[in-house]
Amino acid sequence: MxxxxxxxxxxxxxxxxxxxxxxxxxxxxxxxxxxxxxxxxxxxxxxxxxxxxxxxxxxxxxxxxxxxxxxxxxxxxxxxxxxxxxxxxxxxxxxxxxxxxxxxxxxxxxxxxxxxxxxxxxxxxxxxxxxxxxxxxxxxxxxxxxxxxxxxxxxxxxxxxxxxxxxxxxxxxxxxxxxxxxxxxxxxxxxxxxxxxxxxxxxxxxxxxxxxxxxxxxxxxxxxxxxxxxxSLSPPPLRPRPCVVLSRAEGGTVQVALGPLCDGHLRFAAGAGYKMLCVILGLADAYVLSKGSTFAWDACAPHAILRALGGGMVALAGALQARRQGDTGPLPQLVYNRPVEGAVGAERWANRGGLVAYVHPQHLEAVLATLATVPGL
Structure with a gap:
């Protein structure tokens, strides 16, 4: 290896x-x-x-x-x-x-x-x-x-x-x-x-x-x-209030919900891999995406590095459903060997449930607790 x-x-x-x-x-x-x-x-x-x-x-x-x-x-x-x-x-x-x-x-x-x-x-x-x-x-x-x-x-x-x-x-x-x-x-x-x-x-x-x-x-x-x-990197320090990075295309309801949690520290960037890298480097504490617009090739490498640092990447939709149902256990991570059933072309490998990338589990839980109150997510 x-x-x-x-x-x-x-x-x-x-x-x-x-x-x-x-x-x-x-x-x-x-x-x-x-x-x-x-x-x-x-x-x-x-x-x-x-x-x-x-x-x-x-x-x-x-x-x-x-x-x-x-x-x-x-x-x-x-x-x-x-x-x-x-x-x-x-x-x-x-x-x-x-x-x-x-x-x-x-x-x-x-x-x-x-x-x-x-x-x-x-x-x-x-x-x-x-x-x-x-x-x-x-x-x-x-x-x-x-x-x-x-x-x-x-x-x-x-x-x-x-x-x-x-x-x-x-x-x-x-x-x-x-x-x-x-x-x-x-x-x-x-x-x-x-x-x-x-x-x-x-x-x-x-x-x-x-x-x-x-x-x-x-x-x-x-x-x-x-x-x-x-x-090759050390885990970034745990900040009391997370900084969250989003896509410019992210919906306004997500931005409005996360703003108070971050004390206004919402950041925006291009490229799914780059936003994940920002979390890995400690420039942001979480990357949140509510849409299914990333794919297995975007997430696999950053996800492995996040895991090496003690963090990970979860499907936002599935994680919110689990927390709303009172499940407080570990959340399943994204996996890379299962194509989306019934999809064709690139969509076979889309992360359809959105995602949250994080290093510190505390930040993941804070993000999920905040977004769980948003209707429609």
Whole structure:
């Protein structure tokens, strides 16, 4: 398992490099956008895009992890289809080929006539990642990879990635929008139980290097397997009144209800993964979403890290029902191996009951006690 954790981190670093590379080539970036349609479309947005970076990163992660851990092949799932429509209207199945030259030729069929860009991407796809992380190298665990499966969100908050805004001022450390909310999420879960056990969150656009002006990233990881808990972060301190982060699209009744609990400390941000990261980092104490607009690939990696810190992620609807019925016991956590019955496309993996992400159980209970009084939730 320690080797798998290092492989997940390495894959996230390669993914972050590709994400930054695509952003640097502005004329190229305009060619990389294709509108999602049909059952792959997220119904929350009027326009929902996937980029070649999305598709390529997902296929690179699948390729690298499957090559190193053959037991995972067929059990590495992602948000995106690997099909991309090029400028001539042809559908190209994006994949990692045997050599950089072959991969460049395939990418050129999408990017033509941008041969230099295709070759640059191919080199990034095939490059070896060397991790210099003593803490990560020192993690010693044992779990058969054949017991696990993977969820990938190659670039969470794709709309912010496409928009690329860098001038969004943070509020108490939380950016309401912008490029910094675009993350790479890789989570592993137990195939039998659906419980998340490994999580990696990579921030490709964490900060700019003051000398070169190029973006630098950072990553966070967590392990929650049985009674074992390891994390690259320490649990944030328990605040007496929770700060809650929400989506701008969150309903007014939820905002009005939570305002007094938070003493006005409601914050807003883009990207489900980024809001979960804000909780992990202690910038917020809970992320509340009343809608079913997140998916397994959004939540699996952050959920594993939250568990490693002593917290978790529950379905809001189910948790409220339990508390209203007087059930004071532990609440069931989200799981990642059960598609929604009767749903099709992306909706098969929607978190339909909404969610609450938290580190400290006290904050979860405070949020649920407050929202239990809201009619219609």
């Amino acid at each position: 320690a080797g798998l954790l290092q492989a997940l981190v390495g894959a996230s670093e390669k993914a972050a490099h590709i994400a930054r590379l695509c952003r640097r080539e502005d004329p190229l970036f305009q060619l990389l956008v294709a509108e999602k349609t049909g059952v792959d479309r997220n119904r929350r947005f009027l326009q929902d895009f996937k980029t070649l970076a999305d598709v390529l990163i997902q296929e690179v992660i699948k390729h690298d992890l499957g090559k190193e851990f053959p037991q995972l092949q067929g059990h590495i799932h992602g948000e995106e289809s690997n099909e991309f429509r090029n400028g001539q209207g042809e559908t190209v199945a994006v994949r990692v080929c045997a050599t950089p030259g072959d991969t460049a030729a395939l990418l050129l069929s999408v990017l033509e006539p941008e041969q230099a860009a295709a070759e640059l991407l191919a080199v990034a796809v095939h490059r070896d990642v060397v991790l210099e992380d003593a803490e990560l190298a020192g993690v010693a665990l044992s779990i058969p990879p054949q017991d696990l499966a993977i969820w990938i969100d190659p670039i969470d908050s794709t709309n912010e990635y496409i928009g690329g805004r860098e001038d969004v001022a943070a509020v108490d450390g939380i950016a309401p929008a912008g490029l910094c909310s675009a993350l790479v999420l890789i989570g592993a879960y137990d195939r039998r139980t659906g419980c998340p056990v490994l999580g990696v969150i990579n921030e490709p656009f964490y900060r700019r290097d003051p000398q070169t002006g190029r973006w630098q990233g950072r990553y966070h990881w967590g392990v929650a397997y049985g009674d074992t808990r390891f994390c």
